[in-house]
Amino acid sequence: MQSKYSLNLGKPFGIRVSVHWTFSLLIVWIVIMSVNQGLGLSQILMHILFVLTLFACVVLHEFGHSLMAIKLGGKVQSITLLPIGGIASITEMPERAWDEFMVSIAGPLVNVVIAALLWLYIDIFHGVGIDQMEFGRITATNFPFILMTANLFIVAFNLIPAFPLDGGRLFRSILSLNMDKLKATRIAKDIGQVFAILFILAGLFFNPFLIIIGFFVLLGAKAEYEMMKYKDVLKNYKVGDIVKTEYETLDENETLGTAADKLAHIYDRGFVVTSEGKYAGLLTKSDLIKGLSTHGKEGLIKDVMSKNIEAIGAGISLFDAYREIHKKRYDIVPVEKNGEFSGIIDLESINEFFIIRKAMG
Ligand SMILES: [Zn+2]
Structure with a gap:
């Protein structure tokens, strides 16, 4: 919230x-x-x-x-x-x-x-x-x-065992004593969604609050199961495993117009900005769009770039990184190793990594 x-x-x-x-x-x-x-x-x-x-x-x-x-x-x-x-x-x-x-x-x-x-x-x-x-x-x-x-x-x-309500969590925890947590979550989610539909139906006849709770359970169960699937794969990897060490670089004194021209030719969701050859921040797509509308094409990158996006350590688990980036709604995030800038990571590349790993089984 x-x-x-x-x-x-x-x-x-x-x-x-x-x-x-x-x-x-x-x-x-x-x-x-x-x-x-x-x-x-x-x-x-x-x-x-x-x-x-x-x-x-x-x-x-x-x-x-x-x-x-x-x-x-x-x-x-x-x-x-x-x-x-x-x-x-x-x-x-x-x-x-x-x-x-x-x-x-x-x-x-x-x-x-x-x-x-x-x-x-x-x-x-x-x-x-x-x-x-x-x-x-x-x-x-x-x-x-x-x-x-x-x-x-x-x-x-x-x-009531309607995951993710308390009863559903109790149910999952009992299940996961005997099976792996992902499978336990899937069963708890399925049962939770059945209850959710019952809540919504009951809400139509009795109390409208049940409809809201029903949707809350329905969406909550799905979201948590999806998160669990990510965790199951991503917890085994580190940020350093997929950090992008090849990226587009712009100097902080270049114009937003230059960045806009280059944007169409890159895959990433933004640029790495340097000052005198050293890492100085990121210019995300949203920085660029916002900057263009306030400063115009002649505006300088250094005036609109993100200087304070917290870097993620190369050694932390990919799942923790995923949650962090997701929560803060960043387009891209700098990665640091031994206190130095070492590359970038974004949600899209984590998503791709997840899909590929999952397909590999
Ligand atoms: Zn509770």
Whole structure:
């Protein structure tokens, strides 16, 4: 999730917690539904309070996953709240099947604990028995009970084996105890997509949120399986294995017009720019297009080139490089070896490498 569309809430345990802007649509939706039902202001506020409290439980759920992942050696960048739930962006996941099991179960377990605490609270302090509560609308009296039920619902829903929901991850981790992870992912993905279609169908009749969740599962399962296939091949190679050491070079004092004329004759998605014969940066196609529209043909390369694209080490795994380049949406990236510029790499050449290796079996 890009942070410019999200509101930062803080950074506990080094994990950035933010709310995506679409979350405000959920609040608007609640207000509209409440007004339509003819509810008063205090009732509307009660509904909003309930949803905010419920989403606080969702954040704790994501912290369950995140802190377990960190404990087992993983890395977590952020937790983002969306109207359909939370997403923990775990950038490095522990590899072993049992670790994945622990990370996946930790989230739902948090909601079990919350539900148990609410149950204790209701039992000891509340004074009003469940049989005496009214459930027509949310009130201060039935609030903790409905919150407890909602937490149990989160647990039940997340345990459906619809990969990449928690239940699907649990299922995959159990499968991958006995088979290789790629195959386990494929089976989990297929089952996840069946559930996704069921969610979408059910959503048409019951709750439109199920449609969104259905699409989320459908696309998420496919994306993760594709990523897994890449990983399976690319983890065995290093950036240095496919770094391009032949590339087009331009001096930083040449014009954008010269670059534009040359562009048609090259395969790469940009040029290596030098200053007095030494590497100085890259001129990507998008730099060039942007530069031409602001500076014109006579503009100089040095004024529009990318000087700060972080170089990737020749020794890092090709899969890590792929993820990095993908995430930052670069056209091309410089590669360094022993602190010196040694060539370039781009997504296209990684893709080609992947396809060829895969075809070779
Ligand atoms: Zn979860």
